Amino acid sequence: MMEKFEALKLLLEAPKKIIITTHHKPDADALGSSLAWCRFLNKKGHQAKVIAPSDYPRFLNWMTGNSDVLVFNDTTKQQATDLTNAADLIFCLDFNSLSRINDYGEIVKNARGIKIMIDHHLQPDDFADFQIWDTAAAATAILIFKLIKALQSQQLIDVCIAECLYAGIMTDTGSFKHPNTNQEVHEIVAQLMQIGINTSRIHKQIFDNNSEEKLKFLGFALSEKLVVLKQYHTAYFVINHKELERYNSQTGDTEGLVNYALSLEGIVMACLIIERSDAVKLSFRSKENFSVNQFARDNFEGGGHRNAAGGKSDLNLKDTETKFLEALPHYENELLINYKIEQTTC
Numbered sequence: 001m002m003e004k005f006e007a008l009k010l011l012l013e014a015p016k017k018i019i020i021t022t023h024h025k026p027d028a029d030a031l032g033s034s035l036a037w038c039r040f041l042n043k044k045g046h047q048a049k050v051i052a053p054s055d056y057p058r059f060l061n062w063m064t065g066n067s068d069v070l071v072f073n074d075t076t077k078q079q080a081t082d083l084t085n086a087a088d089l090i091f092c093l094d095f096n097s098l099s100r101i102n103d104y105g106e107i108v109k110n111a112r113g114i115k116i117m118i119d120h121h122l123q124p125d126d127f128a129d130f131q132i133w134d135t136a137a138a139a140t141a142i143l144i145f146k147l148i149k150a151l152q153s154q155q156l157i158d159v160c161i162a163e164c165l166y167a168g169i170m171t172d173t174g175s176f177k178h179p180n181t182n183q184e185v186h187e188i189v190a191q192l193m194q195i196g197i198n199t200s201r202i203h204k205q206i207f208d209n210n211s212e213e214k215l216k217f218l219g220f221a222l223s224e225k226l227v228v229l230k231q232y233h234t235a236y237f238v239i240n241h242k243e244l245e246r247y248n249s250q251t252g253d254t255e256g257l258v259n260y261a262l263s264l265e266g267i268v269m270a271c272l273i274i275e276r277s278d279a280v281k282l283s284f285r286s287k288e289n290f291s292v293n294q295f296a297r298d299n300f301e302g303g304g305h306r307n308a309a310g311g312k313s314d315l316n317l318k319d320t321e322t323k324f325l326e327a328l329p330h331y332e333n334e335l336l337i338n339y340k341i342e343q344t345t346c
Contacts, residue, residue: 004132005150008116012041012151016088018048019113023095024102025251026056028206029168030094033118033140035065036164037091040148043156051080053101057252059209063167064160072104080104087113094140096124096133097303118143121304122293135305138180141168145188162195167202174259175203178307217247221257228264232328233339235261236271238321244275258283268338269295269331273321280313280320288338290331299327 020038022030034050041048050069060066072080084090090113098105108115109127117128120137137143145165148154157165169189173181176189193199221237228235237257247253254274261270262285269290272283282300284292285308292309296302300323302311313320328335 004130005147007130008132008147009151011089011114011116012044012046015045015047017086017113018046018089018091019084019087020048020050020091020093021053021101021104021108022050022093023100024054026052026054026060026094027255028060028171029139029141031056031060031066031069032063032164032166032168033093033144034091035063035069036141036161036168037093037118037144037147038068039065039158039161039164040144040153040156044153049083051083051104053104055251057255058250059206059252060167062205063164065164077103081107084108084111084113087111089113090115092117092119092128093144094119094121096121098125098127118147122306123297123303138178138182138185139169139172141165141172142184142188144168145192157192157195159196162192162197163202166192166197166199167206170199170202171206180305211250211253213248214250214253217243217249217253218257218260220247222260226261228261228267229328230266232332233266233268233335234270234328235264235267236273236324237261238317239272239274240317241275241277258285261285262287266339268335268342271324273317273324275317280315280317282311282313282320282324284309284311286338288341290334290338295327295331299323 018041020034022034038048038050051072052069053072055071070076070080084107090108090111092115096117096119098109115128117131118140119133120135120140122135124133132143134143148157169185173185225237225239226235258270258272268287269292270285274281284296286292291306293304293306296309296311300311300313302309304310315323
């Protein structure tokens with residue numbers, strides 16, 4: 001890893017035009033890492049800008065630099081194309097396949113700039129000129145912090161940068177409860193806290209900014225849409241487009257819903273199947289060693305982490321649910337084994 005940091009250090013010795021992008025529907029790690037890296041690069045004398053391939057949740061708008069993000073859409077496509085084509089360096093943060101940035105992916109692919117992937121997801125595609133890739137990292141924000149430190153520029157991490165990095169680490173570790181919360185996570189968070197961030201405020205900005213419609217939707221989903229399959233230690237939701245419209249669902253309003261299914265006693269895998277305008281999207285979560293990354297790759301053109309992954313389906317909503325249910329018997333034994341592991345005590 002250090003040799004890659006050294007190579008990047010050489011690239012950043014002289015001022016560059018830089019574009020930073022992240023995955024479709026950015027979460028706190030994706031956006032926080034991008035905004036932190038952008039602010040750092042601008043402080044180093046570069047011309048850096050974040051281009052998001054889609055909109056993102058309102059509860060992330062508090063992050064410093066949010067107002068300067070260019071959201072890629074039909075209106076901004078030409079501007080985004082021109083900026084990307086002019087860039088010397090293109091940083092791809094928190095994703096490892098150009099398919100994760102949708103239509104913007106072809107623009108990035110054809111751009112002349114050197115492409116650098118910084119990511120922690122499994123099984124990356126070979127699209128970048130070089131990678132800073134570590135699946136052991138709890139968050140891409142961890143990699144950005146280590147990169148800044150490797151560049152011997154830790155003194156440039158101000159409160160604004162530290163807040164963005166903390167938000168990414170906090171959310172990708174499930175508020176420090178997921179198995180990826182290791183010693184390194186706590187040590188880096190301690191260093192960010194020394195800079196002066198208000199961790200309670202960051203938590204409230206992300207988790208305590210719910211709209212009335214979002215809470216009503218959550219109640220509806222839990223009371224009427226939750227399906228529990230005890231035989232397979234699996235629980236899931238299926239949400240259609242009309243149900244989203246009924247509760248005026250906005251980007252980010254379904255985030256975290258799948259975790260309620262996973263929180264049930266005896267559940268090893270949880271899934272959210274949701275009807276979007278472009279395709280049916282799936283979100284998976286799991287406990288212990290059951291790999292939803294592999295499940296998503298095997299069945300729904302997806303991937304991610306062992307215990308958190310996503311996928312998509314070109315089938316309609318009902319047929320996607322049927323495909324999901326038909327896949328479960330092939331994993332029954334593995335789900336049972338991991339259920340037994342979860343029940344094991346010291």
